[in-house]
Each structure stands twice: as C-alpha cells, then as structure tokens.
Amino acid sequence: MSIEAKKNFQISLDSDVLKPDDEQNVSEIIRQTYKKNLPIKIIGSNSKKFIGYNLQTAKTLDISNLSGIVEYLPEELYIKVKAGTPLSLIEETLDKNNQQLAFEPIDFGFIQNGKSNKGTIGGYVSCNFAGSRRFKLGSVRDHILGFRGVNGKGDIIKSGGIVVKNVTGYDLSKVVTGSFGTLVVLTEITLKVSPKKPSQSTVAIHTEDTNQVSKLFDKILSSSDEISGSVYIPDEPKNKKFELNKYQIFKFNDLKHEGSFLAFRLEGDQKSIEERKKNLAKELELNKLKTSTLDIHQSILFWQKVNNLELFKNTKNNILRAVVPLSNNKKLMKYLKNKYKYYIDWSGSLFWIEVADKDEMKIKEIKKFILEIDGYLAVIKRSENFSFHESLFTINENRLFISKKIKESFDPKRIFNPGKMYREI
Amino acid sequence: MSNLVLPKIDRSTIKKKEFILGKLKKFTNAENILSHQSEIKPYETDGLAAYKQTPLAVVLPENTEEVSKILKFCNDENIKIIPRGAGTGLSGGALPLQDAITLGLGKFNKILEIDFDNKCVVAQSGVTNLSITHAVQHKGFYYAPDPSSQLACSIGGNVAENSGGIHSLKYGTTTNNILGIEMVIMDGTICRVGGKTLDQEGYDIMGLICGSEGLLGVITEVTVKILKKTQSVRAALIGFSTIEDGGNCVSDIISSGIIPAGMEIMDKALIVATDNFAKAGYPRDAEALMIVELDGTKSEVDNLLKQVGDIAKKNNSNSLKLSKNEKERLAFWSGRKAAFPACGAMAPDYYCMDGSIPRGKLAVALKEIKKLSKKYNLKVVNAFHAGDGNLHPIIVFDGGNKDQFKRTEELGAEILKLCVKLGGVLTGEHGVGIEKRELMCEMFNDNDIQQQLSIKKSLDQKNLLNPGKVYPILRKCAEEGRVYVHRGEEKFPDLPRF
Numbered sequence: 001m002s003i004e005a006k007k008n009f010q011i012s013l014d015s016d017v018l019k020p021d022d023e024q025n026v027s028e029i030i031r032q033t034y035k036k037n038l039p040i041k042i043i044g045s046n047s048k049k050f051i052g053y054n055l056q057t058a059k060t061l062d063i064s065n066l067s068g069i070v071e072y073l074p075e076e077l078y079i080k081v082k083a084g085t086p087l088s089l090i091e092e093t094l095d096k097n098n099q100q101l102a103f104e105p106i107d108f109g110f111i112q113n114g115k116s117n118k119g120t121i122g123g124y125v126s127c128n129f130a131g132s133r134r135f136k137l138g139s140v141r142d143h144i145l146g147f148r149g150v151n152g153k154g155d156i157i158k159s160g161g162i163v164v165k166n167v168t169g170y171d172l173s174k175v176v177t178g179s180f181g182t183l184v185v186l187t188e189i190t191l192k193v194s195p196k197k198p199s200q201s202t203v204a205i206h207t208e209d210t211n212q213v214s215k216l217f218d219k220i221l222s223s224s225d226e227i228s229g230s231v232y233i234p235d236e237p238k239n240k241k242f243e244l245n246k247y248q249i250f251k252f253n254d255l256k257h258e259g260s261f262l263a264f265r266l267e268g269d270q271k272s273i274e275e276r277k278k279n280l281a282k283e284l285e286l287n288k289l290k291t292s293t294l295d296i297h298q299s300i301l302f303w304q305k306v307n308n309l310e311l312f313k314n315t316k317n318n319i320l321r322a323v324v325p326l327s328n329n330k331k332l333m334k335y336l337k338n339k340y341k342y343y344i345d346w347s348g349s350l351f352w353i354e355v356a357d358k359d360e361m362k363i364k365e366i367k368k369f370i371l372e373i374d375g376y377l378a379v380i381k382r383s384e385n386f387s388f389h390e391s392l393f394t395i396n397e398n399r400l401f402i403s404k405k406i407k408e409s410f411d412p413k414r415i416f417n418p419g420k421m422y423r424e425i
Numbered sequence: 426m427s428n429l430v431l432p433k434i435d436r437s438t439i440k441k442k443e444f445i446l447g448k449l450k451k452f453t454n455a456e457n458i459l460s461h462q463s464e465i466k467p468y469e470t471d472g473l474a475a476y477k478q479t480p481l482a483v484v485l486p487e488n489t490e491e492v493s494k495i496l497k498f499c500n501d502e503n504i505k506i507i508p509r510g511a512g513t514g515l516s517g518g519a520l521p522l523q524d525a526i527t528l529g530l531g532k533f534n535k536i537l538e539i540d541f542d543n544k545c546v547v548a549q550s551g552v553t554n555l556s557i558t559h560a561v562q563h564k565g566f567y568y569a570p571d572p573s574s575q576l577a578c579s580i581g582g583n584v585a586e587n588s589g590g591i592h593s594l595k596y597g598t599t600t601n602n603i604l605g606i607e608m609v610i611m612d613g614t615i616c617r618v619g620g621k622t623l624d625q626e627g628y629d630i631m632g633l634i635c636g637s638e639g640l641l642g643v644i645t646e647v648t649v650k651i652l653k654k655t656q657s658v659r660a661a662l663i664g665f666s667t668i669e670d671g672g673n674c675v676s677d678i679i680s681s682g683i684i685p686a687g688m689e690i691m692d693k694a695l696i697v698a699t700d701n702f703a704k705a706g707y708p709r710d711a712e713a714l715m716i717v718e719l720d721g722t723k724s725e726v727d728n729l730l731k732q733v734g735d736i737a738k739k740n741n742s743n744s745l746k747l748s749k750n751e752k753e754r755l756a757f758w759s760g761r762k763a764a765f766p767a768c769g770a771m772a773p774d775y776y777c778m779d780g781s782i783p784r785g786k787l788a789v790a791l792k793e794i795k796k797l798s799k800k801y802n803l804k805v806v807n808a809f810h811a812g813d814g815n816l817h818p819i820i821v822f823d824g825g826n827k828d829q830f831k832r833t834e835e836l837g838a839e840i841l842k843l844c845v846k847l848g849g850v851l852t853g854e855h856g857v858g859i860e861k862r863e864l865m866c867e868m869f870n871d872n873d874i875q876q877q878l879s880i881k882k883s884l885d886q887k888n889l890l891n892p893g894k895v896y897p898i899l900r901k902c903a904e905e906g907r908v909y910v911h912r913g914e915e916k917f918p919d920l921p922r923f
Binding site: 077138141377393 | 540541542543544565586587589593594597598600601610614615616617618620621622623624625626627628629630631632633635636637638641653654655656676677679680681682683684721722723724725728781782783784785810813814815848849850851852853854855856857861865868869872873874875876877879880882883884895
C-alpha cells in the first residue's frame with residue numbers, strides 16, 4: 001500500500017462505516033481493529049442483516065467494493081469472484097454459458113420486504129442456506145472449492161483451490177461457509193458451477209394426507225429417477241394471523257386442482273424426462289392419485305417461487321427454518337397440523353414455518369419438539385414484537401465448546417460479528 | 426529411503442513405558458494392548474511402506490468411552506497418539522513414532538444401524554468402505570465414494586483423508602457423502618457433529634474434520650449417506666493420436682454440459698504397459714486413451730454416449746468403442762485398474778504421485794513431465810482422473826540403484842511443484858501425511874499455515890495427536906515420498922490401486 005493510501009486509510013478508520021477497496025485494505029483495517037479491540041460488523045449488501053442477533057459494534061466493515069468476477073472458466077466448472085459480488089451478477093454470468101450454481105440460492109429479499117434481493121456471494125456463503133436441490137446436489141458448502149479472506153488478527157489467509165479433489169491442508173472452506181462472518185472476512189470465493197439441464201418438468205400430486213406425503217417423499221428419495229426437487233405445500237390455516245396467498249403465488253394454468261399438493265421436479269433432456277415420468281408413474285402409483293404436470297416454463301417459475309420463500313412474502317410474522325431426519329417429517333407435520341403456515345422442501349427434510357407475531361411461546365414449543373425429534377432449528381426472521389430470549393440457533397453443549405475453540409483460532413479477540421450466531425462466539 | 430525428520434523423541438515417555446502400559450490396562454482389556462515386538466510389527470508402517478517405525482505400544486480400544494479415557498490420560502501425561510484405521514493410506518499418515526502409542530480402530534468394526542428411512546448407515550469408524558455398500562445393496566443402494574482400496578480401507582480413514590475415487594466429479598468425495606460423525610478430541614471430549622439430517626447448525630465441524638488426517642480428533646463413528654443405484658451405466662473407450670486432442674476432448678465434453686460419472690486418460694506408456702499386463706484390448710498405437718463412463722436412465726445414457734462419441738470425433742479420435750454390456754464395460758476398465766501392477770512388471774520399483782490440476786492443463790502438464798522425465802533420465806507413465814483433475818504420474822525405477830532413487834525423489838517433487846504451478850494442488854486424494862509435508866510451502870504461505878496450526882492448537886493444545894504429519898517440520902521444500910513400491914512388496918499387494 002502506498003503512503004498516501006495508508007493515510008487515507010487512517011482517515012477512513014475514523015468513520016463508523018469502513019469501506020475497503022481491496023483485500024490489502026481489509027487486512028489493514030482488521031490489524032487496527034485487532035490492536036484496538038474494536039468489534040466490527042461485516043456487511044455486504046445488508047440483504048440478510050435480519051438473520052441472527054442484532055449487533056451493536058463500534059465499526060461496520062462494508063465489503064461491497066470488493067466486487068467483480070476474477071476468473072470464470074466454464075470448461076473447468078469454476079468461477080472465482082470477489083466476496084462482495086452480487087449473487088445475481090454471478091447467476092447472470094453463468095447463465096450466458098448455460099451454467100448455474102447447483103445449490104439453487106434462496107432469495108431472502110421477499111421475506112424481508114417483498115422484493116428480490118439475493119445480496120452478495122460473501123453473505124450467501126456465510127449463511128449456507130441451500131435451496132431445493134440440496135438433497136440431490138449438496139449444500140452451499142459442497143460447492144465452495146476455495147476462498148481467500150482475512151482472519152481476526154488481520155492476516156490474509158487462503159484455503160482450497162480451483163480443483164474438486166483436494167486434501168492439501170484442512171478444508172477451511174467448509175467451516176467458513178455458514179459461519180455468519182464470525183471467523184473471517186471473506187475477500188474471494190471460488191465456486192464450483194454446474195451445467196444447466198436442457199429441460200425440466202414438474203409433477204404435482206394433490207393430496208392432504210400427511211401419511212401419504214411422508215411415504216411419497218420416501219419413495220422419491222428411494223428412486224433412481226434423479227428427482228431434483230420435491231416440496232409439499234399444504235393449504236394455509238384459516239387464521240387471520242396468516243396471509244392467505246397460496247393460490248395467488250402458486251397460480252399456474254396447469255395446476256388443475258385446489259388444495260394441498262406435493263410437487264417434484266425432473267430435469268434433463270426431454271426424452272429422459274418422459275422416460276423417468278413413466279417409471280415414476282409406476283413407482284409412486286400415480287394412477288391412483290390426482291396429478292397435474294407443469295411444463296418447462298411453469299416449472300422454472302414454480303421453483304423460483306419456492307426458493308424465493310414467496311409464501312411468506314412481506315410477512316410481519318416470525319419465520320423458522322427447521323431441518324429434521326426424514327423419518328420424523330410425519331411427526332412434525334402432525335405437530336404443526338393446520339395451526340401454522342408452513343411448507344416442506346428437500347423431499348421431506350426442510351420445514352419453513354411461520355409463527356404469528358406475539359406467539360413467541362410457540363417458537364419455544366416448536367424448538368423443543370424439533371430437538372426431541374433430532375432436528376435443528378433457526379429463527380430466520382423475527383417479528384416486530386419479538387421478545388424471545390432463547391438462542392436463535394440451536395446447538396448442543398459439546399459442539400458449542402468446540403465451536404468456541406475454533407472461533408478463537410480464527411478470531412482470538414472476538415471482533416468479528418460477536419454474538420451474531422451464538423452469544424458465546 | 427531419504428532421512429525423514431520426525432518430531433523430537435520424548436525419552437521420558439519411553440522410560441515410563443511400563444507405567445503407561447499399566448495405566449492403559451485400566452481403560453481397556455489387557456489383550457487390547459500390544460507391546461511385544463512380534464505383536465506391534467504389523468503396525469510399523471501403513472500403505473506408504475517405504476517408511477517404517479516401531480511404535481511404543483499399540484492399543485486397540487473397543488468403544489468410544491475407552492478412546493476418550495486413553496486420550497485424556499495421554500493428554501494429561503504428554504504422550505503422543507497416532508490414530509490408525511485400516512493402515513491403507515498412501516501418504517504415511519498413520520506412520521508410528523517411537524515415543525507414541527498407536528491407537529488402532531480395528532475393533533470398531535460394526536455397522537451399528539442400516540437406516541433406509543433416513544437413507545443412511547451408521548458405522549463404527551473401522552468398518553471398511555465396501556462393506557457399507559454390501560450392507561445396503563440388496564435394496565439397490567450404495568455408498569458413493571469408491572477409493573481403489575475400498576475393499577480394505579476403513580470409513581474412519583476415508584473421513585480423515587477425505588477419500589474420493591473415480592466418480593468424484595459427479596458424486597463428490599467423502600465430505601459430500603457423510604451426514605455425521607462421532608469423534609474424540611485430545612482432551613477426551615466426545616463430540617457428535619451432524620446426525621441424520623442434511624447440513625447442521627453452527628460451524629461445519631464435520632467439514633473441518635473431514636480431510637484433517639487424524640490431527641484434530643479420533644473418529645469413532647460415521648453416518649454416511651446412501652444413494653440408489655443408477656438404472657444404466659455404460660462406457661466409451663476412445664483413442665487419440667495426440668495428448669492435446671485427448672485433453673481438448675475432456676474440456677469439450679464438460680463444456681457441452683455433460684458430467685460423466687467417471688473420465689480417465691492414460692498416456693501411451695501406460696496404455697502399452699497395462700495392455701501387456703491385462704490384455705485389455707487397448708489401441709496400442711494411441712498416444713492417449715480415454716475411458717468415459719456415463720450413468721443415469723437408459724435413454725439418457727445412450728444419448729449422452731452418442732454425444733460423447735461425436736465430441737471425440739471432432740477432436741480427431743482415431744478409435745472409439747462403446748460398451749454394449751456390463752462385461753464389456755468392465756473389460757474397458759480392466760487395464761486401467763491394473764495400472765499399478767503393470768508398472769510393477771516394468772521395473773523393480775515405482776512411485777505414484779497424486780497431484781490435482783485444472784483439467785485443461787493436462788496437455789501442458791504431460792509435456793512438462795516428459796521434459797522432466799528426460800532431464801532425470803527416468804521413465805514416467807501417467808494416469809489421469811480427467812473428470813476431477815487428479816493426476817497420478819508413476820515413476821518406474823530401480824531402487825537398488827542409489828543414484829536412480831535420489832533422482833526419483835527429485836523428479837517426484839518437481840512434478841508436484843509443477844501441479845501447483847499449473848493452478849493445482851499437491852494431493853487430490855492420498856493426503857499430505859509425511860510424504861508431502863515439506864512441500865506444503867509450495868501452496869501455502871506462512872499465514873495460511875499458521876492459521877491451520879492455530880486450529881490444530883485449539884483442539885490439541887500440546888500437539889500430541891498425530892504430530893509430525895501434514896505440516897512442515899523442515900520448512901523447506903524437501904524431496905520426499907510418493908507411493909513407493911519395491912519389488913512388488915507393496916503393503917497391500919492384493920488391493921487394486923488406481
């Protein structure tokens with residue numbers, strides 16, 4: 001860094017919001033905040049700031065200037081980007097080469113204020129919330145090949161690389177993904193990309209029988225017909241506390257019947273899709289059920305709406321994200337009955353649940369139940385009157401014990417997003 | 426073998442051997458503690474048989490609580506521990522130390538639960554990779570990562586090395602195929618991470634442990650994801666008159682949107698060697714031979730295979746065979762899977778390296794390797810997992826000739842440095858262990874290594890768990906290791922290695 005740049009930098013450290021232009025700047029800022037014991041909040045575009053605890057920090061580190069595609073080699077199936085790059089830019093770039101991020105990013109903008117806002121890749125990676133293809137193609141963490149970043153002492157560090165097979169040193173990409181910015185300030189991320197399939201189709205099975213839904217999820221996962229998405233969208237409870245928007249959101253010409261439905265997606269070439277549909281008609285005994293089929297255009301739109309969490313668009317209520325073992329999805333469906341607005345993704349494993357404002361006690365009950373059935377839970381969005389004092393993310397004691405040690409090894413003075421995820425780290 | 430620097434020997438530990446053995450007897454049955462020379466000899470090396478060291482003692486605990494007690498005791502008494510699965514690793518990760526107890530997980534050999542409802546299997550860490558597939562195949566399921574040693578290697582070892590196999594491009598490595606682990610850290614704390622759910626809350630500790638080569642914790646139990654077998658699998662065998670054409674064909678296949686289940690390339694020297702050995706019917710005039718395997722539904726596989734054939738023709742392939750049945754598909758693979766014994770038949774000794782490179786750099790890499798081979802006057806044959814960029818150059822030499830051996834070591838190190846220079850990494854699937862330890866500084870600078878050591882320290886304050894592995898002791902780029910086989914005396918000669 002030139003002397004002049006250093007001088008400018010000193011000045012910028014005086015302001016509450018620090019906006020570095022490059023990795024070296026980030027490192028310099030952190031060196032100083034480390035020395036001065038100044039906790040900092042790390043932000044990209046602020047699209048997910050509502051997730052996790054609110055932070056009261058002396059400084060905010062805004063990495064949105066660290067933006068741009070560093071290297072994209074479609075035939076090598078990777079893209080290297082700066083951490084502040086908008087996720088939408090990455091998706092557009094990949095789309096031009098008929099490629100995609102297979103983990104199907106979720107757009108949290110809709111539950112925040114009703115508008116699309118996918119935020120930056122750094123923010124997205126920090127949360128590790130994968131969309132509908134998760135059960136088939138892995139989570140965000142499975143698609144991170146490497147990263148560069150700055151640890152809590154201001155040291156620039158890197159891990160991984162650009163190749164898929166790599167056991168050279170600890171796989172820090174995994175532990176950094178989903179750490180909510182509590183371990184490093186990400187500056188550069190290398191993501192594995194995948195080819196888009198030429199076509200897709202979605203079959204909806206109209207049913208309200210939760211036993212049947214659970215069985216169908218199991219059969220879908222036991223099938224070799226490569227289903228790449230499987231959700232159950234029950235009718236909303238007739239309760240003023242929840243908005244009744246299901247029919248409006250999932251309004252499709254070819255969705256023939258009203259009521260709750262389970263939908264699954266097939267992707268591939270048309271011939272293969274038809275072949276698999278035939279197989280599945282037998283495996284799932286579709287002739288005994290009421291079904292609808294969505295063509296490619298409707299199918300694409302359908303899964304966008306699922307992954308935009310549009311059912312909870314503009315909600316003023318609390319949104320919970322719970323993951324349970326497949327064998328326990330029936331229990332959770334029975335527990336939720338029609339008292340809550342919810343839907344199930346990942347072929348029976350991921351539940352998005354809306355809990356009405358001022359009903360925090362119910363969050364406590366749900367959390368207890370989820371833990372009893374060996375699942376885990378995060379309170380993603382909190383209502384205005386939220387006053388729940390328990391942890392927003394579940395964790396057991398031993399894991400917290402080890403997590404604290406890991407936190408200390410990256411950020412010994414606990415200056416990165418302190419308490420964002422768990423109060424102790 | 427070259428002089429391997431190991432951590433400083435703690436003489437006081439050796440002196441109190443009897444005390445240690447006495448204590449261990451309190452934690453596990455006396456018959457689980459081995460200290461007689463004849464009993465511990467089998468543990469003196471792992472799959473990297475060039476390095477040998479007798480351990481202080483071997484303990485074979487029977488359950489997690491015993492592991493916890495042993496680790497806690499060793500932590501309190503400053504005694505080093507070397508965890509060991511099946512001992513098939515190729516990078517010396519389980520090499521014993523004179524002043525350390527080798528903790529073998531051989532008694533952790535039970536599959537605890539086959540859970541079809543949750544599409545997973547819960548296994549103790551000493552269970553072999555292949556036995557998991559055997560346990561679920563009657564219902565059409567399997568466990569995806571398939572390292573070549575899958576018949577013998579343990580699932581705990583797979584987690585420690587993040588093992589892959591030839592299908593990694595499509596199905597991922599171990600880290601992408603496990604749901605949970607139970608482990609014990611050096612202070613004796615037992616910790617379960619993950620479980621039967623996808624992903625987990627909090628830090629991805631499982632992801633950190635996977636590939637940590639036994640330095641962060643002892644894995645006692647693993648929950649793996651099982652997948653339904655695909656409906657159809659077929660392969661294409663394609664010959665090219667230049668390596669460049671073969672390399673371009675790989676890039677074009679990927680660019681066209683096809684993700685093959687497996688994609689392998691062999692160079693001319695290996696084509697001839699394997700064909701001599703296995704009579705696989707390979708085109709001996711080809712400079713590069715490619716095997717592409719596709720899986721999925723029948724019509725999809727047929728269609729993709731046709732597309733692959735067209736792409737190969739555009740890239741000047743001079744021979745193309747498509748498997749018509751399972752027997753033919755296996756025949757295509759027979760030569761490739763005999764790569765190691767075929768090399769063994771060419772010369773008394775061979776070294777196999779394990780770098781990863783970006784797929785598109787194959788032609789450059791092979792050209793450079795050819796130059797290096799001339800420079801060092803040693804024969805190198807090349808096998809390449811083209812799908813995932815994992816390159817296995819194999820140097821054939823006579824270890825009896827000291828000069829040849831020295832040149833082999835130097836050549837090996839140069840090849841791995843080349844992989845890093847081309848944007849790749851030192852090891853794709855064998856691990857760093859002791860063999861590539863001193864080359865770590867080719868990839869990582871001091872900050873990177875300090876961060877990793879800091880994690881190590883946070884979970885193992887006194888550096889007692891598998892010390893001397895992965896991280897450089899010499900801090901110079903030494904010329905060490907690779908899979909070393911002398912006169913066919915491989916540690917596991919019956920295991921296919923590819």
